Amino acid sequence: MTEQSASAGAVLVVGGGISGLTAALEAAEVGNDVFLVEKNPYMGGRVAQLNQYFPKLCPPSCGLEINFKRVKANRKIRVYTLTEVKSVSGSAGSYEVTCETSPRYVNNNCTGCGACAEVCADERDDDFNFGMSKTKAVYRPHEMSFPMKYVLDKAACSADTLEKVKAACKYEAIDTDMKSESFTLQVGSIVWATGWNPYDPTNMDNLKYNESDAIITNMQMERLAAPNGPTGGQILRPGDNKEPESFGFVQCAGSRDENHLEYCSYICCMATMKQITYIRERYPEVPIYVFYIDLRTPGKYEKFREKLMSDENTHFIKGKVADIIPEDDGVTMVAENAVTGDKVHQKVDLCVLATGMEPAIKSQAAGLGIDVDSNGFVVSDPAKGMISAGCAKKAADVVTSAQSATAAALKAIQAAK
Amino acid sequence: MKVNPDLDFIKYMKSAGGDTLKKCYQCATCSVVCPLSSDGKPFPRKEMIWAQWGLKDKLIADPDVMLCHQCGDCTAYCPRGAKPGDVLGAIRAYAYTHYGFPAGLAKLVSNSKNLPITIGLPALIVLIMWFISGGMHVPSAEALDQYGFGHFFGHWDWHWLAKNVAFIDIIMVPAAALAVYSAYRGVSTMWKAMMKQYNVSSDYRPSVVQFIQQFLVPSVKEILAHTRFKECGTNADRTTGHLPLLLSFVALLFVTAYSAFVQDVLGIFYPELHGPMSMMNPVKILANVAAIALILGVGILWSNRSASESEAGVTGTYYDWFLIYEIMAVGVTGLAAELGRLVGVPVLAYFFYYLHLVSVLMLFLYMPYTKFAHMVYRTFAMAFEKYRESDFVTKSAE
Numbered sequence: 060m061t062e063q064s065a066s067a068g069a070v071l072v073v074g075g076g077i078s079g080l081t082a083a084l085e086a087a088e089v090g091n092d093v094f095l096v097e098k099n100p101y102m103g104g105r106v107a108q109l110n111q112y113f114p115k116l117c118p119p120s121c122g123l124e125i126n127f128k129r130v131k132a133n134r135k136i137r138v139y140t141l142t143e144v145k146s147v148s149g150s151a152g153s154y155e156v157t158c159e160t161s162p163r164y165v166n167n168n169c170t171g172c173g174a175c176a177e178v179c180a181d182e183r184d185d186d187f188n189f190g191m192s193k194t195k196a197v198y199r200p201h202e203m204s205f206p207m208k209y210v211l212d213k214a215a216c217s218a219d220t221l222e223k224v225k226a227a228c229k230y231e232a233i234d235t236d237m238k239s240e241s242f243t244l245q246v247g248s249i250v251w252a253t254g255w256n257p258y259d260p261t262n263m264d265n266l267k268y269n270e271s272d273a274i275i276t277n278m279q280m281e282r283l284a285a286p287n288g289p290t291g292g293q294i295l296r297p298g299d300n301k302e303p304e305s306f307g308f309v310q311c312a313g314s315r316d317e318n319h320l321e322y323c324s325y326i327c328c329m330a331t332m333k334q335i336t337y338i339r340e341r342y343p344e345v346p347i348y349v350f351y352i353d354l355r356t357p358g359k360y361e362k363f364r365e366k367l368m369s370d371e372n373t374h375f376i377k378g379k380v381a382d383i384i385p386e387d388d389g390v391t392m393v394a395e396n397a398v399t400g401d402k403v404h405q406k407v408d409l410c411v412l413a414t415g416m417e418p419a420i421k422s423q424a425a426g427l428g429i430d431v432d433s434n435g436f437v438v439s440d441p442a443k444g445m446i447s448a449g450c451a452k453k454a455a456d457v458v459t460s461a462q463s464a465t466a467a468a469l470k471a472i473q474a475a476k
Numbered sequence: 477m478k479v480n481p482d483l484d485f486i487k488y489m490k491s492a493g494g495d496t497l498k499k500c501y502q503c504a505t506c507s508v509v510c511p512l513s514s515d516g517k518p519f520p521r522k523e524m525i526w527a528q529w530g531l532k533d534k535l536i537a538d539p540d541v542m543l544c545h546q547c548g549d550c551t552a553y554c555p556r557g558a559k560p561g562d563v564l565g566a567i568r569a570y571a572y573t574h575y576g577f578p579a580g581l582a583k584l585v586s587n588s589k590n591l592p593i594t595i596g597l598p599a600l601i602v603l604i605m606w607f608i609s610g611g612m613h614v615p616s617a618e619a620l621d622q623y624g625f626g627h628f629f630g631h632w633d634w635h636w637l638a639k640n641v642a643f644i645d646i647i648m649v650p651a652a653a654l655a656v657y658s659a660y661r662g663v664s665t666m667w668k669a670m671m672k673q674y675n676v677s678s679d680y681r682p683s684v685v686q687f688i689q690q691f692l693v694p695s696v697k698e699i700l701a702h703t704r705f706k707e708c709g710t711n712a713d714r715t716t717g718h719l720p721l722l723l724s725f726v727a728l729l730f731v732t733a734y735s736a737f738v739q740d741v742l743g744i745f746y747p748e749l750h751g752p753m754s755m756m757n758p759v760k761i762l763a764n765v766a767a768i769a770l771i772l773g774v775g776i777l778w779s780n781r782s783a784s785e786s787e788a789g790v791t792g793t794y795y796d797w798f799l800i801y802e803i804m805a806v807g808v809t810g811l812a813a814e815l816g817r818l819v820g821v822p823v824l825a826y827f828f829y830y831l832h833l834v835s836v837l838m839l840f841l842y843m844p845y846t847k848f849a850h851m852v853y854r855t856f857a858m859a860f861e862k863y864r865e866s867d868f869v870t871k872s873a874e
Contacts, residue, residue, distance in 0.1 A: 265509065265553065311503070316555030352503040380509035383552060395504035402507065402515040438694045 068475040070468075071156055071246040073144055077457055078449025080126045087135035090348045091475065094244050095130070096142045096158055101204035102127065104254050105450075108187065110284040110337060111456050113329060113360075118286075120203055122457070127205040140206065145241070147427050149247065151444035151474050156244045156333030162204075162250075164211035164449025169232040171207040178227040183215040185289070188282045191297055193302035197224050197233075202287050211235070218323065235299035247299040248444035248447035250467045251429060251437045255450040258313040258320055259385035266312060266412060268292040271385035274410045276312075277330050284337040294341055294426035295408050303345065303408035306338055307392045309380040310351040314415035322434055324415025328355045331413050332367050336351065339370070346372045348405050350394045359460070360443020376403060383410060416454045441468070444474035478625075481530030483843040485570070489527060493793040494566035500524040500558040507549035512543060519543075520550060527563055536571045536671035539864075542857030544568075547708030548788060568800070569795040575662030588794035600676040602647060602830065605629070611641050624752030624817060625829050626739075635747070641740050645834070651841040652835045658844040659852045666853065670860050672684040679872035684864075690819040690866065691718040695858035700726075710788070714780055716825045721773030721803070727766035734759050752817070767814075771807040774800060799847040803837040 068091050072083040075097030083161040101107065103123045111118055130136050149155045181196040183272040196215040199207070211224070213235060223232045242455040257278045260268035268274050273296055275283070283295065296303050308331045313319040328351070335347055347370075354375070356364045366464075368375055378394035389408040396403050421435030424476045429445065437447035448467035449460035489497060503526055525535045535541055569586065576582025584590045585803040606612045611630030611754035629643035648863065669735065671678065677679055700706065700722070703713045704857040735753070743749040753760040779799050789812035809832035816825030843849060863869060 081793075090785065280530075303799050312554075314503075317557050318553070318555060379505050379508075380501035381505040393508050393522055395507035397504045398520055399519060400517065402513070402518045404515075 062327060066252075067247065069094065069244075069246045069472045070248055070250060070305050070427060071144075071154070071244055072252055072471075074104065074252035074253065074254050074449075075102040075138070075140070076120065076124075076254045076449065076460075076462045077106045078254065078451070078467075079104070079250070080123075080130065080372040081461045081464035081466045082250045082252055082272070082471070083136050084129050084133065085127060085465050087470055088129075089472065091135065091472055093136045094246065094458065095136055095138045097138070098142045098143045099200065099423065100141050100210040101200040101206070102130075102138070102140070103205065105278075106457060107201065107203075108281060108285075109282045110286075110288070111333060114358075114458055116333065116336070123205075124203070124281060127393070131309045138206070141210075142385045144427060147429075149443065152247050152476070154246050154249060154444065156246060156249070158244060160240045160242070161259060162169050162213075162239060163208065163210045164213055164233065164235055164237050165197075166232050166234050166237075167208070169208040169228075170230060171209065171383050172230075173199075174227045174229070175211075175224045175233060178223045179216075179220055180223075181216050181220045182319055183341070187235050188289045189276070191279060191282060196220060208232075216279075235467075248471040249394065250446050250448050250464075250471050251420060251451045252448040252464060252467070253414070253418070253420040253451040255454070258324075258414045258417045258421045260312060260412050262265050262319060263313055263412075265382050266309065266380070267383045267385055267390075270410065271383075271390050271410060272296065273385070273389045274383060276319045276412050276414045277327065277334065278414070284310065284334070294338060294409075301341070301388075301408065303336045303389075305345055305389070305407040305409075306347045306414055307380075307390075307405060307407035307410040308334075308347070308349040309383075309392065309410065310349065310354075310413045311379060312412035312414045315352065320415050320417060320434065322415075322454060323355065325355070325357065326456050327413040327415055327455065329357070329360055329363075331411070332356075332360075332364060333365050334411065335370075335373060336454055337459070344372055348374045348392070348402075349373070350378055350392060350405075351375065352377070352379050355455075376405075378403065418451055420451055439470070441470040442473050444471070446470045446474070467469060479529050482532045484528060486530045487526075487534040488570055489566050492566035492569050492795065493561040493791040494527065495562045496557060496559040497524060497527050498558075498790070500528060500554075500560070500621045501554040501556055503555060505553050506560045507572040509549045509709070510544075511547060511709055512545060512704055513540075513550060520564050520858060523564060523567065524558065524560055527567060532574075533669075534673065535567050536574055537673040538668065539670055541567050541571065542854045543704075543861065545704050545708060547709065548716075548784060548790065549711040551790065552710045552788060554773075557789070559789070559791065562793075565793065565796065568850065568853075569793070571666070572662070572845055573851065575847075575853075576666055576845040577658040577661045577760055584841045585845040586786050586795070588798075593834040594771050594842070595838070598833045598841060602833045602837060602845065605643055605647055606830065609639065611639070611643075614822045616827055617822055620817055620825060621776070621820065621824045622751060625813070625825075626750060626752075628826065628829060631730075636744060638740065638743075638750070643734075643835075647837060648840060651693075651837055655840050657842045659849065662844055663847070663852055663856045667856060667860060668700075670857075674864060676864060677872050680865075680868045682868055687863075691862045692855070694862060695855050698858060699855060713779065716779060717776030718774050719773070720769040724766040724770035724773060726839055727762055728770070730765040731759055731766065752842070764814075765826075767807060767811050769792065771811065774803045774807060778804065802835060802846070802848075806832070806839055809835055837869070845867070 070086045071094045072079045073096050083093045087093040106119045109119050114378050139165055142158050145159050146157045174196045176195040179195040179197045182193040183196050185189045185192045185194045187200050197209050197211045221235055260276055283290055286292040314324040376396050380392045380394045380396045382393040384391040390410045392405045394403050418435040424431040434439055436453055437451045439446045446467045448464040452463055504521040507513050507521040513519050527806045542563045544564045546561045546565055548561050573586040585594055607627035627638050632639045645668050702719050738749055785792045811829045813825055813828035813832050816828055
């Protein structure tokens with residue numbers, strides 16, 4: 060175990076998504092030492108998986124790259140990927156945090172040339188694309204992943220593959236004997252920017268996510284629309300790659316529901332509207348059906364909503380989809396139109412579940428001594444030097460996350476003194 | 477649209493287990509997951525908003541309220557814990573009281589605070605009649621063995637009508653007649669309200685025979701087959717309790733009618749037909765099987781309800797439990813009286829027979845105002861549903 064010491068007032072930022080990057084940069088750029096810990100082999104979090112994001116519908120490269128550049132240029136920030144926080148002890152001003160880095164099996168010699176992947180015969184499910192494609196067992200998580208290094212999934216490799224991959228690397232970057240490493244950090248305060256996971260759609264048994272390829276989640280839709288996604292940005296139905304002739308959206312799939320997530324996930328209405336623009340770019344006239352309880356367009360998006368709702372082929376139906384029937388070609392969505400009082404059976408080729416945000420830290424919070432609310436969101440306690448940011452704090456969009464991350468950085472600096 | 481909420485109704489809903497209704501945010505999950513909700517007029521989403529708005533007149537004229545079997549799928553899937561199943565149960569309880577005649581009796585029976593009077597009144601009636609009859613003494617074991625409960629109210633020599641039968645008739649017939657009249661009145665008021673609510677014109681009216689053949693009989697057949705109960709998702713095993721219970725009621729109705737005919741009509745000419753039936757008599761066997769089925773059936777419903785209250789968060793109400801206790805009382809006291817007679821303990825036999833008469837009187841007298849009323853109101857709501865879809869209505873609308 061190694062010790063990482065820093066000057067007094069060091070800040071630990073847990074999570075390297077848009078919130079964690081923002082908080083780390085804000086704290087480092089005023090002169091504090093920052094440790095930035097990320098569990099994935101790449102930075103950028105959920106934003107990296109989006110096709111476009113609000114407010115300007117930019118591709119993620121737009122906001123992330125500038126942050127990566129700032130991180131690289133800033134000597135005050137130390138970045139740890141593939142690393143998780145294992146325990147926290149101490150109090151405000153003097154926390155001792157134990158972290159563990161999982162082996163990447165690729166060392167810093169890696170130039171990202173890709174020679175290893177060319178000879179690799181084994182494959183793994185691509186979790187970056189929610190399992191809709193496969194990558195080689197030695198891979199870059201996505202084409203703009205930072206740090207620009209390959210990752211080796213040792214469990215997915217045969218002994219033969221390991222040998223070949225090793226031999227193919229002329230920089231001796233492949234190290235199959237790499238072990239997990241623990242280390243402790245001495246910090247004054249901690250920013251929890253641990254983000255969110257898409258709510259597991261299989262929990263809603265009536266929505267039959269597992270029973271049809273024609274049912275996807277909104278995050279899968281982002282990947283389908285993304286140019287670096289499994290279909291190169293074409294929106295095709297998983298399974299048979301059909302160009303869908305109709306689309307359905309199930310709003311509040313798991314959100315605002317006592318049996319699942321009891322809060323409004325904030326982003327799903329706007330995400331659906333954004334995804335309608337993806338569909339319209341590719342299929343200008345296909346019918347789209349959006350089933351909702353209430354539409355929430357927080358911030359300045361009311362005009363955006365008006366524009367989308369004026370499209371005569373996009374139908375908004377007030378009524379929650381409570382049953383989805385898998386068909387040979389697509390699915391039938393069942394809802395009651397609460398305005399007319401009629402039951403609606405709508406057949407669509409591709410059905411998108413607008414699933415919500417579940418705080419990623421939820422299940423580990425108790426073990427780490429983090430104060431969370433009944434839904435698993437981290438409650439900030441600046442006096443204790445424990446501050447939450449972004450979607451670890453509450454369900455939020457990118458703009459709100461960046462704002463809360465900046466605020467968290469300020470609190471963290473104050474608490475770390 | 478101007479809404480005039482009935483505040484008393486909303487207060488009543490809160491007190492009768494419908495206090496969750498304000499949580500509803502109209503997502504309509506319930507109408508989709510309800511296995512009994514039809515495509516043309518889904519429920520219970522619309523009932524939830526009517527109830528929130530206090531539109532009681534719409535609710536009590538709504539066949540869907542009566543057609544709900546409280547499967548509980550809506551409550552299980554409700555994202556807000558608004559418990560639509562419980563709310564509809566509370567609306568039904570309200571409707572029975574609303575349609576009940578005389579209104580005072582209906583109100584009395586619907587309130588748990590009046591339980592002592594609710595039990596005390598029939599207990600006193602039977603006690604007074606027993607006292608007046610002069611039969612109020614414990615018989616010898618031999619007399620019990622010979623006459624059964626045939627001399628409970630004493631004996632006279634006028635052989636056209638046994639004294640016992642006369643007294644039982646004096647107690648039960650007016651009670652049953654009042655119940656039948658009240659149910660008739662309630663159902664016809666409900667029917668008219670439903671006709672008005674759904675704008676059903678009566679240009680072509682079915683005759684009584686047509687009505688029975690085309691609407692009532694198919695509804696009763698559906699009820700006997702438990703078609704709708706079997707569609708329930710959550711709580712599907714309620715059929716296991718309700719079916720034997722319903723069949724036992726049918727069987728006991730037959731046994732009672734048979735015994736009245738044999739003892740009190742044929743018995744006039746063949747006095748040897750009086751006295752308890754042989755245990756091997758097929759009708760007696762049927763009676764005993766039915767009594768056990770009744771106790772088992774209501775026992776299953778009892779344990780299902782307890783389980784759904786502790787596990788599924790169903791609200792326990794006086795309205796639901798009163799009927800379960802009452803039917804259990806009828807079954808247990810009847811069987812205990814019979815056992816007391818068979819083992820030859822006159823005190824116990826007469827004691828339970830007295831309680832049995834009281835509980836049966838309660839069942840008859842309170843039928844139109846308690847949950848037991850679903851027997852008539854639901855049947856006629858089903859008939860109305862069929863009527864609405866029939867040529868009588870659809871053709872006259874053209």
